[in-house]
Amino acid sequence: MYRTHTCGELRIENAGQQTTLAGWVQRVRNLGAMTFIDLRDRYGITQLVIDDKASAELKAAANELGREFVVQVKGTVRERESKNSKMTTGDIEIQVAEISVLSPSDVPPFTIQNDTDGGDELRMKYRYLDLRREAVRENLVLRSKMAIIVRNYLDSLNFIETETPVLIKSTPEGARDFVVPSRMNPGEFYALPQSPQQLKQLLMVAGFDRYYQIVKCFRDEDLRADRQPEFTQIDCEMAFVEQNDVLNTFEGLTRHLFREVKGFDPGEFHRMPFAEAMEKYGSDKPDIRFGMTFNDITALAQGKDFPVFNSAEYIVAICAEGCAEYTRKQLDALTEYMKRQQIGAKGLVYVKYGADGSLKSSVDKFYDETDLKKWADACGAKPGDLLLILSGEKAKTQIQMGALRLEMARQLNLMDKNVFCPLWVVDFPLLEWDEDTSRWHAMHHPFTSPKPEDIAMLDTEPGKVRANAYDLVINGVEIGGGSVRIFDSGLQAKMFGLLGFTPEQAQYQFGFLMNAFKYGAPPHAGIAFGFDRLVSMFAGLDSIRDVIAFPKNNTGRDVMMDAPSTIANEQLDELNLKVEIKEVKK
């Protein structure tokens, strides 16, 4: 060992002791008579002192030190004259007797402190230096802590951690697979798993009863904001359970994490059907930290002379509390926000419910105060509030209003990062219609079980069939999701049929799972949590990148390693491959 103590360990009780520390030079302050050095390691910072009684040699050595030098020092712990109550080691300092440089350092490309001057690209290129910053490292320490809490919790409930293979069969359902050419099987490819879905279901068929794994998954997608080509799931499956058992088990896990990590209980986990979430929040992942729920005023608002409303399938209002004084400029900005291409609203109607009880709207030409008062009452508005109203095709308008609700919450600071409101969204539709391919897609995945009472509608109104599928949403972020699975090969075959697979395609892609169902498959259900997302939420961060040690950028590159890179022609030959770049995208 190069040290007897870490840099976060020594206290006033250690005064008088000999100690050896090792770490990085955070900074050197040469005050003439005295030199102070802050020595840093993972555990903290300890102040070193070379005072005027020190040897000329030692003083010279101290003067040679630069930021980020790695040094070993021997000395005596002593009480500080001016204590620093902000540091755990702030009561003491080390009177240095000996100092040796273990590794010098060039001047780092950015400063290693929480408020760094390094830009994003520079910090990613030198990620090993970025990770030295306490704020960044603590995110990864939190990740490690959360992982072991999850494991021990699931282990205590008899879940078996089972590693599933990374080199599996390619199944072109869902997102694009990353593939791995097989040298030993020329012309053939493995795929990297988008999730171990079928394998965990096979473990249930195998009688493992309860399975979990914290596992890397892969998706070759064009990276949207905050997506990574490789990401980590807490992946679970249980046999002989119903939906409620899964919800209770993972509510227990989530509650346990909150208690252990954040020191408080998150309270009730509400449950809300998908249909209600869309109706009230215009989102399948509503943020329920605040209200501002939707009010359908279609009936109230139609029948006057406003053609836009009269021709609308749906007219919806939210009440922004205390916003009656919004200026023309603010309202115009909101309208512009709603008209952006990503949202696509045609316009925005408002009603100002003045503190004096007056009601003024952008549609005063068509509606008098009596009309507007009805709308205000329907929204539970009171004087001083602002109504915001959208109309149009129902499904689209709901989503637009969902975006407006979030924007108003941001403007009104309703999204408190220290408040956590967990919510189970349940009863998702089994299928969704894809306009592009003109066929049904599985909303969750093709193994999700329809609700038994809806099975009859599979043949008549497949779009209305609800699934035994559920998502855990916290503060508007989807933390995880899962479903009760089909465990009957007949029903599974029917599902594949609905999804447009020929029996041959289904057999080629999923044959091993359907075959497995022929040998006594137990009822089973499962869930997967996005671990990166979960940790970043617990860390109070907006991006998952900050909880990943070596993340990739949005073209899938690791700029530190400079990966991906070209490989030798001999290696391509061995793999029976030829690179043929048709269009240069770079």
Next chain:
Amino acid sequence: MYRTHTCGELRIENAGQQTTLAGWVQRVRNLGAMTFIDLRDRYGITQLVIDDKASAELKAAANELGREFVVQVKGTVRERESKNSKMTTGDIEIQVAEISVLSPSDVPPFTIQNDTDGGDELRMKYRYLDLRREAVRENLVLRSKMAIIVRNYLDSLNFIETETPVLIKSTPEGARDFVVPSRMNPGEFYALPQSPQQLKQLLMVAGFDRYYQIVKCFRDEDLRADRQPEFTQIDCEMAFVEQNDVLNTFEGLTRHLFREVKGFDPGEFHRMPFAEAMEKYGSDKPDIRFGMTFNDITALAQGKDFPVFNSAEYIVAICAEGCAEYTRKQLDALTEYMKRQQIGAKGLVYVKYGADGSLKSSVDKFYDETDLKKWADACGAKPGDLLLILSGEKAKTQIQMGALRLEMARQLNLMDKNVFCPLWVVDFPLLEWDEDTSRWHAMHHPFTSPKPEDIAMLDTEPGKVRANAYDLVINGVEIGGGSVRIFDSGLQAKMFGLLGFTPEQAQYQFGFLMNAFKYGAPPHAGIAFGFDRLVSMFAGLDSIRDVIAFPKNNTGRDVMMDAPSTIANEQLDELNLKVEIKEVKK
């Protein structure tokens, strides 16, 4: 929940209780008046009874059941008339009131019991059925148990579990990489890690201090017996430590595993330099459960008229206790064994030390009893023992004698599976000469530190330089290995030079690591344990395949999923790839 209890849970204390169980039908015994059903789940087997008082409907339902049907039963726990002390539930049975088939089963392709009639290929194709067998499942339960013990132990020592990326940069040092074409970076490839070696070293540079991960690694090798293209490592790295600290830490981990899993302490972890291991056991992973160590009798045996010995660099003997009565046939068979191509000895000399004190050898023409007595004494042989002697070029002869020693141990039953003798082999050579490429190879890997006292020899006699490298060997099996790392970019550059890299190649391949060393790298060292191997040793198994849920066969195929497989041409186009099979190997 489909059950109130598991099939391994009910005891005599539960007699009289109502219960609902769910599981697989292990077997049905119809004794006319009574029908007995063994119901199985992961937790055990419970006997169900449908007695003569049961309804005709229930009797009929019971008669419909076949092996591996999944059923749910409701009934009453009652004391058995004839108890089965071999089963934990053997004191009770369930008087069935209701039975429902949750899933029928076709007749399985082999019987689901520990002694199965299924051949290896069939069991792998239907691995989900193979995993139902208790013996197989228990291996995976053990694996899960060992994983969490390892994690909690390392966590308690402040190791941070850190996930390193799976999509990394290809480095053609060592074995062949699996590669992953990047769609977003045309013509470029990621590699799957053979180990997170450089990344964990970067975590040390980043100040993580202690890192661990139980992590999948990948090697595209022609699969020798008991190798898998993907395998799992317990991967660790520590900063500010010396070799001894690593050895003590992982000796602690191993000892903890033995205590927790096997219930005993494995005793002393011996430490042996590589040179001694070769000298005494002819192996870098000696099995020290038994002695039969080498005796160099070169000086004693030379100088007579036996030209084979006189021209040999090295003459070595082992003493096989109590084998003086080996027959001509047995000795001929041993000689044949040694002459096999894999071993390649030219011949085998023996000396029988008769119980009567007589000494007879296969080289009586050249040596009299006085000569032979000297050899016997050198080997510590006593009457009744057999000396076995090989000669030739030293390094080769040592390895041949190592094989003979193991063969004799097998014949003499000296390898007790219930005895565990851990051993650290230390002081490995830094480099080994590769005849094929006429250059030095890193024996461990290019990041391994030479012993400081040997650094001067790097320029003069590189083959003699010892490394700060170590392997943990248990019962002749290499469980893990590691080294103190180079943390100086100058020394690292020199190593790359010795290994035949031009500075440009080294920079292209390892630039990010060498750059990192410029910003204050701490001294660091690490280790990796082969987790599959460790579990299989604890399970008393010979193959790692038995501790992997979904293993691949020796052409790298998953015969259950039928992976790898061909992929669509559109996918190849997107990846800018073309398959060109030059020679059909299949």
